[in-house]
Amino acid sequence: MTVAGSALITNVRPYGDGDPVDVAVVDGVIAAIGSGLDAPEGAEIVDGRGGVLLPGFVDLHAHLREPGREDTETIASGSLAAARGGYTAVFAMANTAPVADNSSITDLVWRLGREIGLVDVHPVGAVTVGLAGEQLAEMGMMADGVAKVRLFSDDGKCVHDPVLMKRALEYSRGLGVLISQHSEDPRLTVGAVAHDGPTAARLGLAGWPRAAEESIVARDALLARDAGARVHIAHASTAGTVELIRWARSQGIDITAEVTPHHLLLDDSRLETYDGVNKVNPPLREASDVAALRRALADGIVDCVATDHAPHASQEKCCEFSQARPGMLNLETALSVIVETMLVPGLLDWRGVARVMSERPAEIVGLDDQGRPIAVGEPANLTVVDPDQEWTVRGDGLASKSSNTPYEEMTLPGVVRATLLRGRVTARRAAADTVGEWS
Numbered sequence: 001m002t003v004a005g006s007a008l009i010t011n012v013r014p015y016g017d018g019d020p021v022d023v024a025v026v027d028g029v030i031a032a033i034g035s036g037l038d039a040p041e042g043a044e045i046v047d048g049r050g051g052v053l054l055p056g057f058v059d060l061h062a063h064l065r066e067p068g069r070e071d072t073e074t075i076a077s078g079s080l081a082a083a084r085g086g087y088t089a090v091f092a093m094a095n096t097a098p099v100a101d102n103s104s105i106t107d108l109v110w111r112l113g114r115e116i117g118l119v120d121v122h123p124v125g126a127v128t129v130g131l132a133g134e135q136l137a138e139m140g141m142m143a144d145g146v147a148k149v150r151l152f153s154d155d156g157k158c159v160h161d162p163v164l165m166k167r168a169l170e171y172s173r174g175l176g177v178l179i180s181q182h183s184e185d186p187r188l189t190v191g192a193v194a195h196d197g198p199t200a201a202r203l204g205l206a207g208w209p210r211a212a213e214e215s216i217v218a219r220d221a222l223l224a225r226d227a228g229a230r231v232h233i234a235h236a237s238t239a240g241t242v243e244l245i246r247w248a249r250s251q252g253i254d255i256t257a258e259v260t261p262h263h264l265l266l267d268d269s270r271l272e273t274y275d276g277v278n279k280v281n282p283p284l285r286e287a288s289d290v291a292a293l294r295r296a297l298a299d300g301i302v303d304c305v306a307t308d309h310a311p312h313a314s315q316e317k318c319c320e321f322s323q324a325r326p327g328m329l330n331l332e333t334a335l336s337v338i339v340e341t342m343l344v345p346g347l348l349d350w351r352g353v354a355r356v357m358s359e360r361p362a363e364i365v366g367l368d369d370q371g372r373p374i375a376v377g378e379p380a381n382l383t384v385v386d387p388d389q390e391w392t393v394r395g396d397g398l399a400s401k402s403s404n405t406p407y408e409e410m411t412l413p414g415v416v417r418a419t420l421l422r423g424r425v426t427a428r429r430a431a432a433d434t435v436g437e438w439s
C-alpha cells in the first residue's frame with residue numbers, strides 16, 4: 001500500500017533555479033525548504049548532489065498491459081519503470097484483455113496500482129464496449145467506482161463513428177470527464193505501416209497519411225465545440241495537427257494535446273533498416289513535423305508530453321516490418337529525450353520541463369495532488385534529476401518486461417536520480433557517482 005513517508009532531500013535546486021537547498025518532508029508533505037535542515041524523524045535521506053528538483057511527472061498515456069499481456073508488462077513492472085523515469089502518476093490505457101470498459105476492470109487496475117505503491121496508477125476507461133466502436137461503455141459507472149475514472153479513450157483505435165463520438169463528448173461533459181482521442185481515420189490507414197511520404201514510397205511501405213490524423217482532429221474539435229465539451233488529442237504527430245489545434249483554440253474550443261518523446265526526437269529516416277522497433281502509431285513523421293511539434297510544445301499549443309509507453313514481446317517486434325506490432329517503450333527514457341530535444345536546444349528551461357511533464361498533465365485530468373508547486377504544505381511527489389550526467393540506453397537494462405526501445409545504444413543527457421511518491425522513495429540510483437544502477 002502507498003503510505004506517506006518522511007524524507008530529507010539535500011542539496012537540490014528546485015526547478016534548477018538559484019542556490020541548492022534542502023527539502024524536508026514529513027508524512028508525505030513538504031514541511032520545510034532551506035539550508036542545513038535537520039532530518040525529520042524516520043526520514044529517508046536523498047543526496048541531491050546539486051541536481052534539479054522537479055514535481056513528479058504525470059503521464060496521461062501508457063500501456064501497462066495488465067490484464068492480459070503480463071508477458072510484456074505488468075502493473076508492477078510498469079510502475080517500477082515509471083518510478084525510475086521520474087513519474088509519480090501514470091494513466092494506464094484501456095486496450096487490455098479484457099478491455100477496461102467496465103468498473104470491475106478499472107477498479108482492479110486501480111487496486112493493483114495502490115498495492116504496488118510505486119506510482120499512482122489511474123486506469124483509463126474505454127469509450128466504447130470492447131473498443132469495438134459500436135456502443136458506448138458505462139463511463140458513469142467507471143467514474144463512480146473506487147478508481148474514479150476521469151480519462152476515457154479507445155486508444156489503439158479511433159472512436160471513428162462521428163455520431164458515437166458526438167454522444168460520447170456530450171456524456172463526458174455531463175460526467176465531468178475527459179475523452180482522449182487516438183486520431184486515425186481507419187479508412188485512410190488500411191494496411192498502413194509507415195508515414196505516407198517519400199521514405200515509405202522508396203522503401204515500399206504502405207503509407208499512413210497525415211490527413212488520417214488531421215481530419216479526425218478537425219472533426220473532433222468541431223464536435224467538442226458543439227457539445228460544449230473538452231477533448232484531448234493523444235500523440236499529436238503532424239505539423240497540420242498543430243495548426244488545427246491553434247485554430248481551434250482561437251475559436252475558444254476546449255482542446256488539449258499531448259506529444260510523445262519519440263515524435264519529438266525521431267523521424268521516418270529511421271525506417272531505412274526495416275527494423276520493427278521503429279514502427280509506431282501514429283508513425284514517425286518527417287523532420288518538418290518534428291520541428292513543428294517541438295515549437296508547439298515550447299509555445300504551449302501542445303500542452304504536454306505523454307509517453308505512449310507501449311511494450312511488446314520481442315517476437316512481435318523482431319519480425320517483418322509489416323507484421324511488427326506498433327509501439328515503443330518510453331517511461332524510463334522520456335525525461336532524457338525531453339532534455340535532449342527541448343532543454344538542450346533552449347526551447348524549454350527546467351520550469352518549462354516541469355510544466356509539460358507534470359503541471360499541465362495533472363491540470364488536464366484534474367489531479368489535485370500531482371503537478372503541484374514545490375512549496376511548504378504541498379504533497380511531496382518529487383523527482384531529483386542530475387542534469388549534467390548522460391547515460392546509454394540498453395533495453396535489457398530497463399525495468400520494463402519488454403525491451404522495444406528505439407533509443408537502444410543512444411547516449412542521452414539527464415539522469416533521474418530519485419523519485420518520491422508522497423515522501424516515500426520509489427526509485428533511487430545506487431551509488432552517488434554511477435548511473436545505470438538502481439538500489
Ligand SMILES: NC(=O)N[C@@H](CC(=O)O)C(=O)O
Pocket residue numbers: 063095155156157182279280281282308310311325326327328
Ligand atoms: N502507439 C502504438 O503504436 N501502440 C499502442 C496503441 C496506440 O497508442 O495507439 C499499443 O497499445 O501498442
Ligand SMILES: [Zn+2]
Pocket residue numbers: 155156157182234235281282
Ligand atoms: Zn493511440
Ligand SMILES: [Zn+2]
Pocket residue numbers: 061063093155156308310
Ligand atoms: Zn497508446
